Amino acid sequence: MTKIASRRSARNGGPLGKATASLAALVAAGAAVALAAGPASAAATPWEKVNTPKEGDRTLRDYVPLQGDTGVGMTEAGRSGEGEKYHYWLRDGKNWKQLPTVSDHAWSRANALTGTSANDVWVMEEIYQKPVLVNHWNGSAWENRSPAEQGLQLRDAKPVKANDLWAVGQVRVAGAQANPAAVGHWDGKDWKVTKLPQAAGGSSSLSAVHVNSAADVWAVGNTCKDLDGKDCRPYVVKWDGASWQEVSTPVASGTIDKVVGRAANDLWVSGKDTAGAFALHWDGKSWTRADVKVPGIEKVGSLTYHNGQLHAGLNSAYYANKGAVVRWNGNDWEKLDNPVESFSNINRLTTAPDGSLWSVGATYVPFWEPTYQYFVGKLAAPAAR
Incomplete structure (x- = not known):
């Protein structure tokens, strides 16, 4: 630290x-x-690396912990001249189950993934030159819950309960x-x-x-x-x-x-x-x-409370693997050990209902065709350490 x-x-x-x-x-x-x-x-902060589903060279892009040891994740299923497409997965303990395809729209972008349980998952996708697409997973099927408002684009969502x-x-x-x-x-x-x-x-x-x-x-x-x-x-x-x-x-x-x-x-x-x-x-x-003034940091990528203290995931400048996790102790920011050796950004830092802290991020890999390797890390609730 x-x-x-x-x-x-x-x-x-x-x-x-x-x-x-x-x-x-x-x-x-x-x-x-x-x-x-x-x-x-x-x-040392005891981060646990979580195994995730993988499609070709694409791994989990986002993950939301739900009740118990369950959660929902998203992989990028394809990127081409037709844009991006996504698949969604439910996690039960260490096992992953792919959900049916939500949509097959071209030029889509997943703006929000959230939920409260394995029977209450929300996905919001932005479709190029089309209305926002909102779908709800009820435990057995996707339900279209798109608002009728013309021109509406939704960037984030927070559920309190299913209704x-x-x-x-x-x-x-x-x-x-x-x-x-x-x-x-x-x-x-x-x-x-x-x-x-x-x-x-x-x-x-x-x-x-x-x-x-x-x-x-x-x-x-x-x-x-x-x-x-x-x-x-x-x-x-x-x-x-x-x-x-x-x-x-x-x-x-x-x-x-x-x-x-x-x-x-x-x-x-x-x-x-x-x-x-x-x-x-x-x-x-x-x-x-x-x-927070840390060399190489471009923005605060995520905020969450864990164990009664504010935690933040810091994102580094483009193509730099200098991201960090910090917490506010009331007077100072403290830099914690990272979920992985080095990373460029944390897409999401979330505290689960059981008190565990989850991080989802990416490390820049400078190959001939530069790419990102994504990771999911879990920090157990204080009582479980």
């Missing part, structure tokens, strides 16, 4: 939805976090004067899609959603002054049970694409601006900036 020296920034006090401090003030207050020169002594799912993204319609951010809620029977306010000539998009309760839902992304995604700033919105309200941040430009929390006064978001990767903590009234 390596300790990362940290200086917490001053807070921008003020009411919800009003910006009360500038990014420049945060930087002046010492918001940045730097990597310490030497590692602290600590026992309670939140999803976020954007509505893009050709020729429209604005592209608004959108939130969808599935109640077990129907979708309710809400388009958030958007000024003419601009666009907004939500990349991630987190659910604390039915009256405390957060979504993050960016909002831009044009339709092409330029001149953008972070965009954070909160559902209070009655309406969506924007929560201003002290970051003037860039985007926020990850969010996780434990309560209305304990929420973390992460993103990227012109200065690089950043993280912000919300205490119910104001934001505190606590960046």
